[in-house]
Amino acid sequence: xxxxxxxxxxxxxxxxxxxxxxxxxxxxxxxxxxxxxxxxxxxxxxxxxxxxxxxxxxxxxxxxxxxxxxxxxxxxxxxxxxxxxxxxxxxxxxxxxxxxxxxxxxxxxxxxxxxxxxxxxxxxxxxxxxxxxxxxxxxxxxxxxxxxxxxxxxxxxxxxxxxxxxxxxxxxxxxxxxxxxxxxxxxxxxxxxxxxxxxxxxxxxxxxxxxxxxxxxxxxxxxxxxxxxxxxxxxxxxxxxxxxxxxxxxxxxxxxxxxxxxxxxxxxxxxxxxxxxxxxxxxxxxxxxxxxxxxxxxxxxxxxxxxxxxxxxxxxxxxxxxxxxxxxxxxxxxxxxxxxxxxxxxxxxxxxxxxxxxxxxxxxxxxxxxxxxxxxxxxxxxxxxxxxxxxxxxxxxxxxxxxxxxxxxxxxxxxxxxxxxxxxxxxxxxxxxxxxxxxxxxxxxxxxxxxxxxxxxxxxxxxxxxxxxxxxxxxxxxxxxxxxxxxxxxxxxxxxxxxxxxxxxxxxxxxxxxxxxxx
Ligand code: AMP
Numbered sequence: 001x002x003x004x005x006x007x008x009x010x011x012x013x014x015x016x017x018x019x020x021x022x023x024x025x026x027x028x029x030x031x032x033x034x035x036x037x038x039x040x041x042x043x044x045x046x047x048x049x050x051x052x053x054x055x056x057x058x059x060x061x062x063x064x065x066x067x068x069x070x071x072x073x074x075x076x077x078x079x080x081x082x083x084x085x086x087x088x089x090x091x092x093x094x095x096x097x098x099x100x101x102x103x104x105x106x107x108x109x110x111x112x113x114x115x116x117x118x119x120x121x122x123x124x125x126x127x128x129x130x131x132x133x134x135x136x137x138x139x140x141x142x143x144x145x146x147x148x149x150x151x152x153x154x155x156x157x158x159x160x161x162x163x164x165x166x167x168x169x170x171x172x173x174x175x176x177x178x179x180x181x182x183x184x185x186x187x188x189x190x191x192x193x194x195x196x197x198x199x200x201x202x203x204x205x206x207x208x209x210x211x212x213x214x215x216x217x218x219x220x221x222x223x224x225x226x227x228x229x230x231x232x233x234x235x236x237x238x239x240x241x242x243x244x245x246x247x248x249x250x251x252x253x254x255x256x257x258x259x260x261x262x263x264x265x266x267x268x269x270x271x272x273x274x275x276x277x278x279x280x281x282x283x284x285x286x287x288x289x290x291x292x293x294x295x296x297x298x299x300x301x302x303x304x305x306x307x308x309x310x311x312x313x314x315x316x317x318x319x320x321x322x323x324x325x326x327x328x329x330x331x332x333x334x335x336x337x338x339x340x341x342x343x344x345x346x347x348x349x350x351x352x353x354x355x356x357x358x359x360x361x362x363x364x365x366x367x368x369x370x371x372x373x374x375x376x377x378x379x380x381x382x383x384x385x386x387x388x389x390x391x392x393x394x395x396x397x398x399x400x401x402x403x404x405x406x407x408x409x410x411x412x413x414x415x416x417x418x419x420x421x422x423x424x425x426x427x428x429x430x431x432x433x434x435x436x437x438x439x440x441x442x443x444x445x446x447x448x449x450x451x452x453x454x455x456x457x458x459x460x461x462x463x464x465x466x467x468x469x470x471x472x473x474x475x476x477x478x479x480x481x482x483x484x485x486x487x488x489x490x491x492x493x494x495x496x497x498x499x500x501x502x503x504x505x506x507x508x509x510x511x512x513x514x515x516x517x518x519x
Pocket of ligand 1: 175206208213214215216218219220374375376377378399400401402403404
């Protein structure tokens, strides 16, 4: 038995999708496509262009932008070391000069991780090398003839070379904002007319505890506005765009919450005030909140614990502690939303615990989602591009959870049925097959949905098959049809059968289909 073959009595293992991931199947995928198509259309009308970013990035990008302390970065990322195939050996026994040069080049392109250990190794190798090319070349000096001092130097070089970390730590993206900002910097988009308006859609990965509406591979549709000003009109238009999108999809029970969390000037003062007030009631809070008094008091406001709600209601509110500029910005955003007919609710407890977020934050919830009812979260992050090594840049964006969006859409409206096949095209004799393939091609070119059975069928079987898959018509070609040039078309619902020429076939099918769709 060849290796890998399975013993007769052993059943091969059945595989299942990994926990927290899932297959999206037809007909539901048609709804996903409709959602995505609507996003392309609506975002396009607001002047946004699509960006496609990689699924994985250097871990450092997420650590720096989202924050080392957050759950997402500290616990939930799928991180692994991407191994370099091999660091090229010195071309000849002693030619570490070329090796050092190569290693430095790889480090510059991040192919070799630029970690302190590697930098130190190269530095030390250089020092040894700079003492003079003591090794000679492989051909000249057989190893046993090299003197012990040189051998020692060589040995040091080998140890240093082997101590180098070859892999770069990379992570599957847990969100896309960091990547979009990275791309903005990498492609010098600050030189384009500002602001740059980009949207994206695709899978994200977080090792969260799976439950309804929460997956480990989930999909987001998001947009970012980068550069230009931080005019309140931009915040309002971004929010208006999401609401327009949801409206176009007829999402039910949409609730928009907004807040302002101030800036680097006023927020720290508020956070201190909040911390002081929380310390006074510390004993009445649960362990999570108690811990957060120190680490991130704003997160206490997120608490869903029933017993803490009464206490939280009495805490100072950030809206009362905004600096003049932030207060004016927030007031203007609200005015702008009203002007655009966007209905919102102010929610002073809506905070984002990450340092780079500032001023406007918002969240949108929808029907039928249970406890995971947020379909969209967003906010302003004026410091982020700079934090990632770019120029000072204003920024605002949002991310919609597509899984939850689809879940909510199907909650009040069943998943649309699979688009029915128009025609089962049965060939009743081997000689008719070529003709059938030909007709199928012509019909499909006209946008007609054709099922061409792979095997010869009898007329009765073809009709039964068409009935089972819910086709509108059975089209039959046999010896008689080939001779007469007229095809047999059976209308499945009416149970009537006609003879039809190939030229009038397309019109006839399309007309019937329209009639059916209009019903
Ligand atoms: P965030 O990037 O955490 O602000 O999330 C933005 C939106 O993505 C949320 O409002 C959710 O709709 C969605 N989302 C976040 N995490 C998950 C997840 N694990 N599974 C499904 N959807 C998620």
